[in-house]
Each structure stands twice: as structure tokens, then as C-alpha cells.
Amino acid sequence: MIDLTKQHINLKLNCSNSKLFRILFLGVFFTFIVLTSACRDDFETVPSTGELEFSTDTLFLDTVFTNTSSSTYQFKVYNRSSKDINIPKIELGEGEASNYRLNVDGIPGKTFENIELLAKDSLFVFVEVTADIENLANQGTQFTYEDVVAFDTGMNQQNIRLISLIQDAVFLFPERFEDGTTETLSLGVNEEGEELFIEGFFLDDEHLHFTNEKPYVIYGFAGVPSGKTLTIDPGARIHFHANSGMIVANNGTIQANGEISQDQEALENEIIFQGDRLEPGFSEIPGQWATIWLTQGSTNHIFDYTTIKNGTVGILMDSNDGTNNPTLQLKNTQIYNHTNVGLLARTGFVEAENVVINNAGQAAVNLSLGGRYNFKHSTIANYWSNSFRQFPALLIENNLQTQEEVFVADLVEATFSNCIIYGTERIEVLFNQVDEAAFNYKFENCLIRFNDINNQYVDNPLYNFEDSNIFLDNVFNESPDFLNPNQNQLQIGLESAAFNLGNTNTAQEVPLDLLGINRVANPDSGAFQAIEFEEED
Template identity: 65%
Template sequence: MKKLTYLFYLIVSILVLLSISCREDFDSVPNSGQLSFSQDTVYLDTVFSNTSSSTYQFKVYNKSSNTINIPKIELGKGQESFFRLNVDGLPGKSFDDIQILPKDSIFVFVEVTADIDALTADETQFIYEDEVLFDTDINQQKVDLVAMIQDAVFLFPQRFEDGSKESLLLGLDENDEEIRIEGFFLDQENLHFTNEKPYVIYGFAGVPPGETLKIDPGARLHFHANSGLIVANNASLKAEGELSADQNLLEKEIVFQGDRLEPGFENVPGQWAAVWLTAGSTNHIFNHVTIKNSTVGILMDSNDGGEEPTLSIKNTQIYNAATVGLLARTGNVEAENLVVNNCGQASVNLSYGGKYNFRHCTIANYWSNSFRQFPALLIENSIQTPDGVLVEDLVEASFSNCIIYGSENIELILNRAEGAAFNYSFKNSLLRFNDINNTYADNPLYDFEDNNLFESMILNETPLFFNPSANSLKIELDSGASMIGDDDISNLVPLDLLGNLRINPSDAGAYNASAQPED
């Protein structure tokens, strides 16, 4: 009986296969030039020379009732084209006899990797075009391909014969083992970044001990994943941009960002590591700089021991850091017209003591990519190490004519450890501190009636930022920060971030209040 059952199923299976093989829709007809496409031109976003683009796609439709055979699909420039295709799962630049079932479609994927030196010797940008050709002669149809190729200066660690890469020594661990990161020291000819071409950096580019990296107005620095800048002992970083006439182009601003140029990566946090100002580095200047989409914007490891600020940061914006925008450990920082927003933890973390003076700064946090446990501003005089908690004097942390605000009820945390000084003050500033559960009601650190700590403060009034989720932190005319500034402070910082003259009484924050711009 079992043998008969098996024989029955075997016969049925053979009959089914025979019936499928005789179906008319598996008999293809030649293409007659009636294909349809999801788009007639594929625009690939700007890509650096000799760097692969993202993958783009379009669809090819067969809207007829017959299976169509396309005898040839190929790139117009053939095998010499800088474009690459994948047609219905097959990689290459030329394809024969591609079939599309009735009322069906196939995907065509497109990438480009171009050498700008092979295109032009004079231009730093070049539009590179090709086309995907479907069929030949009178039945031929096409989809155009357009890419912008950007020349750049590429900086990267050396690869050795054993396959390892150049690295930088950070120090020794508790077992006296070397701690290294993939990176390299910049040589003398690369210690001056100009605005002639963008710079694309792989690994950590190090400023050697005793040297200075100078960055010109309008320079663009692009970092690959897990890459950054690191400044060694007694070395300096001077990023001195200028006010731009066009705030959309930021043509004179110095910009630090990732190396993915597609619009989808415009505001993605964590694309690169950090600008790391190590212990012993000195005399750093940031002016008219934008730092975005890093893991940490600026990591400053300690005061250089001098009387002057180790870091002077003015007219600078730090956005979309995956963890902290400005992280200073025992730093000495003077900040004016600084804007920090949208960071995964604190926007500004003054950790392990130090000396800090913030005037007309906007410290905000409207992070929405995940749950946020930290406030916009976190001030501490201690640090957790494997050997326990270490403390250091917080000599000064003063905030005058500032805005400290965000999407959480509490946007300021003061974390004082015993055994070290903890000096701070807030003056003529707008602060979000909405203690709805009275968690801090009996904590003397938050005694807003104490004028030695909090003078002329405005609490919990909305700043009316234009669009904080999009990092537009300009304020409207009836903002809670409008006309609350101290004249003596605004006289020290007479121009706002956009170069507008402050009029006393001034507005708090980095921007003068203005009317809502048109959409």
C-alpha cells in the first residue's frame, strides 16, 4: 500500500512539472522598446575621488502580458565606465538576454568609483555622466546616470608588509601594556589645511608634539568611521574660520563632519570619533567652526597649566554628537557664542574639575534618537576610574547671558564630590529646571534664591527656538531669553554668532532675537 501511495505522488509531481513547463508565460518575446522605468535619470550624490558611492537603484517594468527578453543591457561607456551595475542579481557592466516576466519588474543597482585625475587635471569637482542602455538599434531605451566627483586630499595611516597599520601610542594600561589607536602623525607639509580641497581622514590624524595644525577659513574636514584628530603634548590646533555671508553655504566656516556626503547622512550622529585635545596640548583656538555628526565633538583632557585658557572656542556650533558635544576633563575653557545641541548624553559635560567661563552660549539638547539620561549641562568635580573615584577642584564654572534648555524637565545637573572645590555661578541666563517631583527641593546646590550662585535667572520660560530638532537655535522676539542679558557681559561679546550687534539690554544665548524667518 505504501508503494502505491509513493507511486501516486510521484506521478502527480511529474504531471505538475510538465504542466508548468508548458505555460505560455515562460515563452518570451523579443523586446519591442516598450519598457518602463521608475526614473529616467539616476542622480548619485557627491562622492570623493577613488571612493565608492552608496548603492542607488531603479526598476525596469514589463507592463505587457508576455515575458520579454532584453537581448542586451550595458553601460554606454562600456567596460571603461566608472559606474558599476547589478541587474536582477547579476554584477557587471554588460548583460545578455535578461528576461522580465509579464506584469513584473527587475531591479538595477548602480554604484560609482571615479578617479578625478582621469577626468580632468584642472577641476576639483567634475560631473561624470553615463547611461544604461536597454537593447540596441530602434528598440533601444536608456536611463541616464549622473554623479558629482569631488577631489580631495586623503590622509591615512601607513600599511606595513605584515598587514598591520600605523598606530599612535596613547600610554600604558595597568599591566604596562601599550594602548594604541590606528593613526599617524601629520608631516610638516600637512600641518596647514587650506580650503582648496576637502580633507578626508582615515584613522586618527595626530598633530605631533610641539607642532601646530593651522586650518584656514572655508576648509572642510571629512572623517571616516572611527577616525578623528588628536593633538599631542605641547601641540596646538588653530581652526580659525570667518563669518560667512551665506549661512546656508557657510563658505568661510570651517566644517568637521563625516565622509558620507549623501543627504541621508546629513544629520546622522556617530559617523566619526572626535577632536581629541590630549593632556599637555595647549593654546587651542576654534572660531567660526561647525562640528557635527561625531561620537564626541571636542574631548579636552586637561588644563595645560598656564593662566590663559587652554581652549578658546567662539562662534562655534557642535551638533549631533552620539554622546557628548563638549567633554572637558579638568579643562580650562573660555567659550563665547557657542551653540551645542542634539547629543545622546550631555551636550556639555564639564568633568573632573577645571576652570570654565561661558558667555552668550546656547547649550540645548533636543535629542530624539533614543532615551536620554543626561541633562544638556552636566558639571562635575570627579571621575570614575578602575581604581575608584578621583576628585579635582572645580575652580570656576561661570555661565553669563546663556540659555540652558532642552526637551527634558531638568537640563542642569551639578554633581559634587567631597574632597575638592566645587565653584559655579549662573547669571542673567534662561534655564530649564522644572523640578515637578521636588527631587532637588532640599539640595543646596540648586538654591535659586542664592544670588552668589544664581543671579537674575529666568526659569522654565520657553526660549522659542526656531527649530531645535533641526539645530536652528535662533530665538524669536518674544523668547523667554529676550532682553534678560547683563550689559557688562554683552559689552565683552558685542556681536552675536551671525555678526549682529547686540543692543543693551541684550538677549541671552548666542543669537539676537529676531522675527520668525519665512519657510
């Protein structure tokens, strides 16, 4: 009854005010017509007349490996006019056959129709490419692949060029089985006796020789089998996918025999280990892959004119091979941009000359659990800026602490001659010694950053810099005058404290610097002879 009464009262009111009702009704009706007609395309927009503007006329997608998807690139389309327009068609020049893919205003595809663009507004076009080089060219290892994004048709058509360099490569990866599992490598057993596995595969004889004809792209861990040698030619490029790396089994060997390059930007003869992202924005990004792991019992490794960059640990070396010869020789090698450590050696036997190691999230060099080490004319630096760093550039230890126990081993030798040890922290050399094992070390003719402003180590005999049996002719806390250490340019200028600091006897053992400059007459410390820097404009 209450509802009916209300309806009756409302009806009486409406009838008694019929004139007002008609006015209100007509107002609402015309408002409805205006609003609904505004949603119709033929009332809202006018056709495009070929006057679109773009953020670029050519989109370069950089280099991508064959059959590998690129990153996503973008450009913007602008409607500078005062009218809302309708773009009748946006499409790739090769249509559905194109190796490019588009996303226009949030919609994926290769052809689009009736795309609206409001006055004074813009829209994004996103572009990716995946191409098989075998379908693009009959010869060569690189192919420039082009297409266009066409806006409108006929007289009003406007084009944006798309250009990519497709790079052929040798892809190496673990086998995937029918049950969905992937090939693995055994790492032995843990303390509970459980076998440990890592996703990976052993290189067969066909792939134990890396040439410079094509880059190598590795997924998972590529293993060098026991008793086998992986030989790498000058100019070879080895790329690792995320969480991938290389592992060398007992009695296995890596021989990376690079040569000096004439072009220090192209590094045409250098061997380079890095991630598989080729875009310029990834060229110096740490942590893109895992490590080169030289396991216990592997032997006779050589890295000469080699760059190892952008991983988690550059080289991880477990123990020496038990011989009187160095297990690992590093010559003319640069290791940088690693999220943890550049060189991590546990009871290693390493000889290094003309080596540059820089930019690590922890220590640039960690000589852990004893071993034998001899560094000549090397630059060990740490200018890491991606996060807080609590370790020095150089950390030397004769022990390894785990949650269960402390392992110890003799530090038979750790000698640094004509070297630079520097970085952004006040103290860039630290020793971690336990008395149960030997701890032998020596620094001579080195430039060292050790500024103990809080006198934390003043009474520690390990840091008795007046002891000439351990510290001889070194310079502390003076500028190395690096060219640009944040960009891994560790050349020194004529104002460097390392200028003429080197010992001539050591220089005769390593007569040429990393760039092939003779240093015998007036040796500087570090991997580079000093040069006069060009003044910036």
C-alpha cells in the same frame, strides 16, 4: 516474492484496463509537453519593443570622493504590458570602461543579455560608482561624471542617465607595513604598565596647514606632533572615516581660524569637521567618526567659526596646560549630533562665546573633574531623539568615578553669562559635587530648564536658586522659542523668554551674535539675537 507478486498484479490490472491506460497515458503525456514547453524562452516571452517604464529618467548619485566607492542607488524598470517580455540587452554606455557598476535582478556586471521581465512586473537595477578624478579631468577639484544605462538597442533603445559629482580630496591615513600591520600612535601606559596604542599617524610638516583648496579625508587618528601647530584656513572641510579622528600631543596646538559666512546654507567660510559620507541622508547622522582629542599638555587651541558634527564626542579635552591662559577658546562654534557628548572637558580651562552645542546621546556639555570654564552668550541644548537620554544638557562635576577609585579636582570656576541651557528633559542642569574639592559656579542672565516637579532637589543647597551670589537674574522653564532644535536650528524668535534677557556688560564683551548681528543695545541671551520667523505656507 512479495515485490514480484505486486508487479504481476499491477501488470494484470493495467492489461485488463488498456483503454483506460491509454487515456491516462495520453493525458499525462500532453500535460508534460505543456509544462516543459512553458520553460522555453521562445514560447514564454516576446522581445521588448522600447515601451519599458522607469521610476526615474535620471539617477543622481550625489557627491563621492575620488577613488572612494559611493553608496548603492537604485531605480526600477516596469513592464506595464500584459505580455512577458525579453530585454535583449542592458548595458552601460561606456561598457566595461565605465566607472559605474550595475546589479540587475541580483546579477552584478556592466553588460547583461536576455533579461526576462514578466507581465505587469518590475525589476530593480542597483548602481554604484568609483572614479579617479585624475582620469576624468585635467583641472579643477570637482568633476561631473555621466554615463547611461541602455535598455535594448537600435530603434527600441531607452536610456537612464547616471550623474555623479566626483570630488577631489587630500587623503591622509596611517602607513600599512609589509607584514600587514598598520601604523599606530602611543597613548601611554595603562594601570598595569602596558602601553596603549591607537591606529593613527603624525601629520608631517607638509600637512600641518589645511587649506580650503580640497577637502581632507582622514583614516585613523591624525596626530598633531608635540611642539607643532595645525593651522586650518577659513572654508576648510575635514572629513573623518568611521572610528577616525584627530589627536593633539603634548605642547601641540590646533588653530581653526574660520570666518563668518554670507551664505548660511553654504557656510563658505566656516570650517567644518564631519564624517566622510557625502550623501544627503548622512548629513545629520551621529556617530560617523570618533572625536577631536586635545590630550593633556596640548595648548592654545582655538576654534572660531567652526562646525563639529556627527561624531561620538565632538571635543574631548584632557586637563589644562598649566598656564594662566585658556587651553581652549571656542568662538562662534557649533557642536552637534554626537552619540555621547558634544564637549567633554576633564579639568579643562575653556573660554567660550557664541557657542551652540546641541543633540548628544548623553550630555551636550560635560565639565568633568573640575577645571575653569567661562561661557558667554552660548546656547547649550539637548533635543536628542535617537535613544533614551539619562544625562542633562549640562553636567558639571568636580570628580571622576572609575571602578577602582574616585578622582577629584577643584572646580575653580564655571560661569555662564547670558546663556540658554535647555532641552527636552525637565531638568537640564545637574551638579555632581564631592566635598574633597572646590565647587564654584555661577549663572547670570540665563534661561534655564529646571522643572523639579518631584521636589527631588528642593533641599539640596547646590540648587538654591534664591542665592544671588550664584544665581542672578535668571529665568526658569519658560519657552526659548527655538526655530527648530531637532534640526539644530537654535535661533530664537521674538516670543522667546531669552528676548532682552541678556546683561549689557556681557554683551559689550561679545558685541556680535553668531550671525554677525549687533547685540550691544538690547542683548538677548544665547548665541543668537531674536528674529521674526517666517510663517510656513
